[in-house]
Amino acid sequence: MEYLDLYDINRMRTGRTFARGEKPKNGYYLVVQVILFNAQGQMLIQQRQSDKVGWPDKWDVSAGGSAQAGETSQQAARRELWEELGLEMDFSGIRPNVSSTFPEGFTDVYLVEKDVELSQLTLQPEEVQGARWADREDILQLIETEQFVPYYPGWISYLFESRKGYGSYRRGPNSSAKNKA
8 A cells, every 4th residue: 555645734644554555544646747848848747548547548647646655756756757757857856846736735846957758768667658748738628638648738738838948037138127026
């Protein structure tokens, strides 16, 4: 049986755990997502297995899942990327690019630019049935035709827009120096 840490509303571990698959009582749990982009700006997406409890056969972001009891966000990101796609990456000292909430918990999202040949992937047969590179328009079309996990289209666009940095505003040659804090 797999156990997950229970967090309080301030995202602090409570010292309590609960069994995966149960609804957390008086607390929240942590989920991580690792989203890979290639140099051409495409996202690596995976197709969930037919027998998955949530969103069977749907396409999803590169890798993700719940942090197990005792794991940090970075440790969970490393494990999920390895388990689902067979890719090794050390997340030590790396912050998530964005964190969000959902009714039962928190999600840390790591955006990584890494060129990976599909033939390099070792898909976890229990969870992943396929993988491919897709651009924003491809993913938005898959969402519209209900072939992708039902993320908000704006969320997917945000991930593509913010894949090269941290924060919620643009930095670089097209941003105004006067507006920087």
